[in-house]
Amino acid sequence: MSTYKTGTVTVTNGSTVVTGSGTAWAVALVAGGMFSSAGVAVPIASVTDDTHIVLDYNWPGTTATGAGYSIALENAAAASVVSLNTTLSRVLVTLSLAGITPDASGSLTDRAAITLGVGDKGFLFLHAEIGVAFAFYRWTGTSWDGPFPVANSAATGGVSSLVAGTGVTVDNTNPAIPVVKMANMANATVKGRTTAGTGAPEDLTMAQLDALQVASGKKREMLTANRTYYVRTDGSNSNTGLVDSAGGAFLTLQKAWDTVAALDLSIYAIVIQVRDGTYTAGINMTVMPLGGSGITIQGNTTTPANCFINATTNCFATSAPLPCGMTIQGFKLAFTGANLSAIRMSAPGTIVTLNMVLAGGSTSFAGAYNAAERGSRIIVSTGLTVSGNMSALCSADGGVIQFFGITVTLTGTPAFSWATMSATSFGLIMVSGVTFSGAATGTRYNVNSNGGINTGGGGASYIPGNSVGSAASPGWYL
Template sequence: MKHVGRRTDPKDIVSRDQLVFRELLTAARNYYVRTDGNDSNTGLSNTAGGAFATIQKAIDTAAALDGSIYQITISIASGTYAGIVLKKYVGSVPIAITGDTTTPANVTITTTAPDCILGEDVGAWKLGGLKLQNTTGGTGLHLRGSTVVAFSGTMEFGACSSRHMFLIAGARLSIEAPWRITGSSPYHVSASVYSFFLVTNQPCTLVGSLAFSASFLECLGSEMRVFGVTFTGSATGARYYVAFNGLIRVYGAGANYLPGDAAGSTDGTGIYL
């Protein structure tokens, strides 16, 4: 019997120049970012002559690696930096972006209209020691789709014109460290379309005269769990809004548990308990 082989489609032929070769890590890797650095540096030493100048350059460089089982950390020195876009990467350990976890305001990401941090379908990341703020538009932390972020060190939120944090289309955020709020926003956390927000046993400090003109928490067709959080300080605005079969679970802490000076509300399908 004559054997008929599979005919190769010319579109399946990939030249060597088209292949992407990733560096395979065999140990943990740390990239450094400083305001006096340069994006033409390697990013591998914490000096002006070795560090990158932008966080985005460090993210792009880390995302081009094969991290394997090793930790990649982006360490950011004190200063003010532009907004960033998280990238999808190869590796089994979440990439960590770390600023000053004692005084997050020393490492500030500030923008005008864009989001401070945007991640869409980028896998798992860790954030800590950053202050996020913007002026005329956008969100502090905007997560979409298959994105999972954990706060591994103290974070701070200054004034944001849209939301401090926005989760949509299945994104997940867990706060695993203390966090601070030092600026107002229409919403502190908004979760929409099957997203998930979790914080347990972490302190939240509100500083100054804060206002949440819409609500502190907004939950639309999603789930938000807030357990054992100690809120210090105060704010004006509604405590929560939950709709479209969403669930805000505070584990019996009561209707006045969340920051705000006005009652929360539902659309009749949402649940707060």
């Protein structure tokens, strides 16, 4: 026999109304059947709701409160679906008696306002007040059991208290739902941090963001004006290079170049100002800056001998394309060692030289001025003095060397061990309109492998030397 007997009832002698406590007659789909209590049974006429039913006739038994009872479902009008009713009733009763509140703020005061009985056993309540940890309470049927903390994602502890903070506000209507947003920020800024250590995010301007990226090496500094770096024999490479003093200038030319090479010059110009003194190394330009309207490396333009680079390497050498024109001026250069140059270009670009003294150097084939790559060009302008021995004054090995109507002064009769000028591998030397003052020894010129020298019709003895030059076809000399 299938019966329903959840809860208790109140019956009154002479009345057809039965009142239930903890019952769910409507939910359980009781639609008739035989009601019995204390040994008396009366058919059910109708079910009003979960806690009220009407009998077919007045209750003949004694009046009783909180009495046990039983409804025989087999006799109900829905007897053909008794099994289904029973299953559904269990599901619905469970769902109706187990839930999660609050629908307000979830305070303990809200919990106390809920009226629950024995039949509500298992009801769950979420405590979500401001300033306390999230917790569940469970109704045992007679009292609240708990709190049970809500575990975090790793199930290793309770959820932190719901408290307003930076970027987090709490809805006063329902503090169980935090409102999370980014902190307020000023116009045209981004969130980041310039203050040392960890902490709250700060408003950063675009300039501050650029500075952070530059400092971290993630971005080149972009110039917004022309800039000068200084090099002095009493400087230090730990300085900024931006002040012309012992405490501000760099010590070496290479440090100055490495600093410049890390920049984005944009549309601006750079000057590396080298003060008087003797330096044992020049610049090896393996990395180039971006952009720029011009780069000037400058010594003493009035008395070049006072700014002396006495190197055992190339004094100035490029192995990457120049991003803009370069001027080198006001130096005395010595380059002692095998196959060395005062200025050697091994990549495309243009270098203009002015007010230079070539004090001598390598006697193995190289050339004081060496344009060693197609697209490389050295322009020799005013104030060139040659005062020492070397393999060649000029060597165009694929590039171009141009003299523009200047006077080249030779002092002390320098000796050129290879040739005064050499052009090979499609290299070109343009030396028309030049006045050579003084004498030299060595072969005047050497041209081969499609190289060429244009003297503007100066003749075979135009270039200094004491030995006849040679031009092997398809090389040429004009």
